[in-house]
Amino acid sequence: MATENISVIKLRDLLLVTVPPDPDDDTISALQEQVLQAMTRQEVRGLVLDISTVQTLDSFFARVVSETVQMVALMGGRTVLAGMRANVAVTATQLGLTVGNAITALDVDRAFDLLNAAPAGEPQP
Amino acid sequence: MNKSHQGELLITSENDIVVARKIVRDAATSLGFSLTDVTRIVTAASELTRNIYHYARSGVVRWRFLNQDSTVGLELVFEDSGPGISDVEQAMQPGYTTGKGLGMGLPGSKRLMDEMKIESVVGKGTTVTVRKWRG
Amino acid sequence: MKKNMSTTTKSPATVLGSEDSFRLLVESVKDYAIVMLDPGGHVVSWNAGAERFKGYRAEEILGNHFSCFYPAEAIKRGLPELELKTAEKEGRFEDEGWRVRKDGKQFWANVIISALRDKDGTLRGYSKVTRDLTERRQAEERIRQQSKEIMELSTPVMQVWRGVVVAPLIGSLDSQRTQQFMERLLNRIVETNSPVALVDIMGVPTIDTQTAQHLIETISAVRLLGAQVVLTGVQPAIAQTLVHLGVDLAGITTRASLAAGLQVALDILHLQVVSKNGTH
Numbered sequence: 001m002a003t004e005n006i007s008v009i010k011l012r013d014l015l016l017v018t019v020p021p022d023p024d025d026d027t028i029s030a031l032q033e034q035v036l037q038a039m040t041r042q043e044v045r046g047l048v049l050d051i052s053t054v055q056t057l058d059s060f061f062a063r064v065v066s067e068t069v070q071m072v073a074l075m076g077g078r079t080v081l082a083g084m085r086a087n088v089a090v091t092a093t094q095l096g097l098t099v100g101n102a103i104t105a106l107d108v109d110r111a112f113d114l115l116n117a118a119p120a121g122e123p124q125p
Numbered sequence: 126m127n128k129s130h131q132g133e134l135l136i137t138s139e140n141d142i143v144v145a146r147k148i149v150r151d152a153a154t155s156l157g158f159s160l161t162d163v164t165r166i167v168t169a170a171s172e173l174t175r176n177i178y179h180y181a182r183s184g185v186v187r188w189r190f191l192n193q194d195s196t197v198g199l200e201l202v203f204e205d206s207g208p209g210i211s212d213v214e215q216a217m218q219p220g221y222t223t224g225k226g227l228g229m230g231l232p233g234s235k236r237l238m239d240e241m242k243i244e245s246v247v248g249k250g251t252t253v254t255v256r257k258w259r260g
Numbered sequence: 261m262k263k264n265m266s267t268t269t270k271s272p273a274t275v276l277g278s279e280d281s282f283r284l285l286v287e288s289v290k291d292y293a294i295v296m297l298d299p300g301g302h303v304v305s306w307n308a309g310a311e312r313f314k315g316y317r318a319e320e321i322l323g324n325h326f327s328c329f330y331p332a333e334a335i336k337r338g339l340p341e342l343e344l345k346t347a348e349k350e351g352r353f354e355d356e357g358w359r360v361r362k363d364g365k366q367f368w369a370n371v372i373i374s375a376l377r378d379k380d381g382t383l384r385g386y387s388k389v390t391r392d393l394t395e396r397r398q399a400e401e402r403i404r405q406q407s408k409e410i411m412e413l414s415t416p417v418m419q420v421w422r423g424v425v426v427a428p429l430i431g432s433l434d435s436q437r438t439q440q441f442m443e444r445l446l447n448r449i450v451e452t453n454s455p456v457a458l459v460d461i462m463g464v465p466t467i468d469t470q471t472a473q474h475l476i477e478t479i480s481a482v483r484l485l486g487a488q489v490v491l492t493g494v495q496p497a498i499a500q501t502l503v504h505l506g507v508d509l510a511g512i513t514t515r516a517s518l519a520a521g522l523q524v525a526l527d528i529l530h531l532q533v534v535s536k537n538g539t540h
Contacts, residue, residue, distance in 0.1 A: 024140055025143075026139065055167070056146055086443065089485050091165050094236055095168060096232075104483060194356065195400055
């Protein structure tokens with residue numbers, strides 16, 4: 001069965017993965033594989049997952065993302081989930097989904113800013 | 126409207142989950158549901174179709190336009206001849222799973238939709254019916 | 261001069277108008293479809309309104325069973341027969357639903373079926389009065405749409421600074437309001453690309469567990485987007501209630517006033533700018 005192409009781009013020591021609008025289960029699993037492969041090949045300290053065109057975020061997708069975040073963390077990297085759509089965020093919240101320890105960002109630009117910033121940048125409540 | 130008011134899709138491969146999403150998205154959109162409601166319906170359909178594939182390997186998804194009083198709605202039926210659910214109440218507990226660690230399909234879908242009905246017989250199969258009405 | 265009013269005893273038929281003129285009355289009414297059915301449900305009389313709503317001329321439709329005006333689904337469920345039975349038992353049946361015209365188009369109708377009995381109580385047939393409510397339904401639809409828009413206008417989410425939106429909350433949050441509030445807030449955050457949202461609850465007089473849970477849900481959704489919420493306008497009474505309710509607001513920044521919240525927002529944004537340019 002045809003797997004849609006997930007775009008994986010390496011920018012210095014960061015990975016940018018662009019997820020297509022409605023990926024099938026195989027494509028989502030392939031995402032995890034490709035990220036892991038990229039990380040074994042060279043030093044990657046951060047992963048940006050661009051989900052700005054994704055229309056459906058169900059529990060399977062959320063689980064794969066969550067696992068990927070954990071794997072990246074174990075290998076010393078951080079993951080940023082960028083550009084979630086408003087309707088997707090509302091639905092995901094209602095569904096009770098979490099995305100593990102992924103950081104979230106409004107868009108890919110801000111995602112890169114976050115990863116390039118000094119580690120402790122958030123104010124305390 | 127020229128679109129048909131009902132239809133069905135046979136589920137035989139993992140790829141049919143995404144086909145189901147597309148068909149349900151079309152149906153919900155043509156009924157005039159808001160974008161967020163369309164997202165809710167499609168997400169619930171994704172969960173429930175995946176349940177069919179993972180527990181029974183095959184089944185059918187049926188959809189139907191509803192008309193009641195002065196509102197319209199969409200009904201989706203997910204039917205399989207899989208192992209069935211022995212304890213429906215337990216299956217509705219979030220996080221409970223006997224499968225591949227998903228455990229969100231049923232309780233999650235219930236939250237996203239307006240009505241849900243589960244009929245299941247162990248060893249024979251399961252039928253999940255959900256409905257959403259347009260605000 | 262007084263006019264001499266002749267008083268002739270008139271028979272009831274002439275007082276009400278002759279049968280002929282009564283039939284003329286019914287037949288020419290255009291705003292209501294007035295149809296008579298025999299006890300079996302077949303059309304035995306047809307008026308101008310019926311022709312107007314349903315598209316059939318009298319000679320085309322007389323003798324047909326009235327179920328032909330119902331959509332296929334309704335016929336499958338036995339709705340026409342059920343309606344006649346109800347009218348027979350209770351004297352009357354009223355319903356609103358879809359009916360089908362001769363050209364296949366559907367219209368939304370209000371239908372009243374009454375059982376017609378003669379002096380000894382024998383069922384002679386049924387009268388069926390139908391009103392086309394399609395326009396009314398469309399008007400209701402428009403009103404519903406407008407109320408939604410009014411609701412949106414009454415709780416706007418405003419951008420007060422580059423990167424900061426303010427959403428004042430007034431009253432309590434039930435499920436439906438939460439959904440609308442969440443959608444509005446999240447859409448504005450995305451539209452304006454604002455990493456900080458100040459949700460001001462000064463206008464929330466009392467807070468119960470449900471509202472608190474819905475607030476937390478909203479805050480979670482905002483986080484998924486990549487933004488964060490600063491809860492402002494938290495008054496002493498609300499603070500006390502939240503603590504007593506055991507609501508866990510860990511990780512959520514809160515302030516008593518909107519102004520203090522805005523300061524926090526600016527600090528967050530400033531920090532983002534500073535760290536972007538490199539800081540030690």
